[in-house]
Amino acid sequence: MxxxxxxxxxxxxxxxxxxxxxxxxxxxxxxxxxxxxxxxxxxxxxxxxxxxxxxxxxxxxxxxxxxxxxxxxxxxxxxxxxxxxxxxxxxxxxxxxxxxxxxxxxxxxxxxxxxxxxxxxxxxxxxxxxxxxxxxxxxxxxxxxxxxxxxxxxxxxxxxxxxxxLGELPDPQTCFAFPERFEQALELPAPVEAAPVLLFAARRLVAALAGWLAARNGAVRALDCLIEHGHGHVTALPLAFSAPVHDAARIERVLKESLDALHLPAPALALRLCAPETVAREAGSLVLFDGAGQRQEALAELMDRLAARLGAPAVQGLACHADHRPEHASRAHPAAPAAAPPTLPRPLWLLDPPEALRESRGRPQRAGPLRLAAGPERIESGWWDGADARRDYFIAIDGAGRWLWIFRDPRPPGGWFLHGVFA
Structure with a gap:
């Protein structure tokens, strides 16, 4: 030890x-x-x-x-x-x-x-x-x-x-119990009239927050910095992050931007930093070349600092929208790092051509009845190249427990088909 x-x-x-x-x-x-x-x-x-x-x-x-x-x-x-x-x-x-x-x-x-x-x-x-x-x-x-x-x-x-x-007898120690919720205050040694000056005192609270997050393996998306003026008067300074953060330096830089843009209505007497909720910290891995990850993190921090300086409504992003009309194909939204588009489950193996399935009372059959687990998912495309496809896909389970990807053709003559098998 x-x-x-x-x-x-x-x-x-x-x-x-x-x-x-x-x-x-x-x-x-x-x-x-x-x-x-x-x-x-x-x-x-x-x-x-x-x-x-x-x-x-x-x-x-x-x-x-x-x-x-x-x-x-x-x-x-x-x-x-x-x-x-x-x-x-x-x-x-x-x-x-x-x-x-x-x-x-x-x-x-x-x-x-x-x-x-x-x-x-x-x-x-x-x-x-x-x-x-x-x-x-x-x-x-x-x-x-x-x-x-x-x-x-x-x-x-x-x-x-x-x-x-001298190490001749054991000396068990009582460990500090880290609080379930972070809320720490710091009384200032003298009244402060300029908001940017508060950053010097706030460093202790930010360092305490970073240590608390490390001990709990957590991260935060938002913080509340409360500036107390006395007689019950408080200036609230909310901090928002586009992605969960736990690093003291990054939190401090965003706080600096917010304080630089703040005008205090009265001298500050104390500071209080609160983390309303935390999320689990994502496990990271070291790689030899991580340029994309570093660029994504730098972009997220830039957006956080701009939002802190200019206000969140002033920092907007564009995202694709599922609409074929050009004027509706994109939308503005609060700036955030681009997230991977959601993906629907797809089988590892596809049958070419799809296998026709028997049907009994409108239900697909393959060595017995198939149980529909998910769907329908409409896929309709190819009308411009002569290979028009209009299908309603389902995930089905057969009697042996295999997961299948099947579809129904809504056009005459219709019918059910097996198109893929999940591994």
Whole structure:
């Protein structure tokens, strides 16, 4: 097992009374963000702990994963200490002690713990004063003492914590329960009068949404961004996507277009991002040449950004319409990536020529009566080349369970015919 701890130290403020508490930055929204790395997230009062052992290969190894974490924190403007250790408690203590300690195994973890100041353990004040009275300053000083006497001097709970941090005892963690519905809010540090400025604060909510979607393997087609002005006044900013999305960068670009076109009626005090519903994320596969897929995704994003900037009614597409009259053969519709036209079932094998079937009381027969499972589907064509065809096709099942494609000719002399067999 390998654990990553993220500790947000308290930020200094000119007015000590205005300084936020140590846990001010550790919120459920941040735990949702961590879901992009692992579904096993522990939300502590002053830190997050992520079980990243099973995620290393997905992100290309530990250095690549750590770099991605730091990039995310920088994008969210979130100062944090990051540490990696073989046990969750060791990772927490190391993150509280400072930034950047990486212990890829248990041996390195035990060695690094020796330099951790005892203040990073956040001990109860009576125990901290007792240890300070012994002249102990670092965890290495404690570990150098006989383990048998520690329990009598410092208490059994402290000894158990030491054993858990060193990997000598199991340390099960309670995992964060990702909410069934995403709705997270962020209070702004100061009133904001220009809508585009809100994008900086919204990045944390978008990152939380992307992590939540990753943990649930989901995607969204629409979002509601609510800008709160106080006294119950809210500006609603709906975001719509032409195809399900889960990528934070794409969501952020569409949000930017919407904010750039928005005029705030009053200063903004808080932001709220809601996902009214989600859809399952489509599984993708990597291919050597995926130009068509990339072009389709780029087109979908372009349409989303244009709709966000200009309004959905201003972005229209054209689609074929099943009408032979030229003036009705196409229709305008809300822009969306072209979908494959629906296809009706067709058999793998066709008979040439079609086999005539017996008929009993108007029902087709072939070694017994045939049961009609679907149809009719009218196919009428060829009148211009002398091979005029007018047929009503059905899918039928015979007594042996075979699926057949049959048709009835509505023109005299009529009759039923077998035209194909489904594999």
């Amino acid at each position: 390998l654990w990553l701890a993220l500790h947000c130290p308290p930020q200094a403020a000119p007015d000590a009374a205005a300084a936020p508490p140590p846990e001010a930055s550790i919120t459920p929204a941040l735990a949702c963000w961590a879901g992009r790395y692992t579904p096993r997230v522990n939300l502590a009062p002053d830190a997050l702990r992520l079980d990243i052992g099973a995620s290393l290969r997905l992100f290309g190894g530990l250095p690549a994963l750590l770099q991605q974490v730091r990039d995310d924190l920088a994008a969210m403007a979130l100062p944090a200490h990051v540490a990696v250790a073989a046990t969750p408690l060791a990772a927490l203590w190391l993150a509280r002690a400072g930034d950047g300690t990486v212990c890829p195994d248990l041996a390195a973890t035990r060695a690094a713990l020796a330099g951790v100041p005892l203040a990073a353990l956040r001990l109860a004040p009576p125990l901290a004063r007792r240890i300070e009275g012994f002249g102990l300053r670092r965890l290495g000083d404690v570990l150098a003492l006989p383990r048998a006497s520690l329990g009598a001097r410092l208490g059994k709970p402290f000894v158990i914590d030491l054993a858990r941090a």
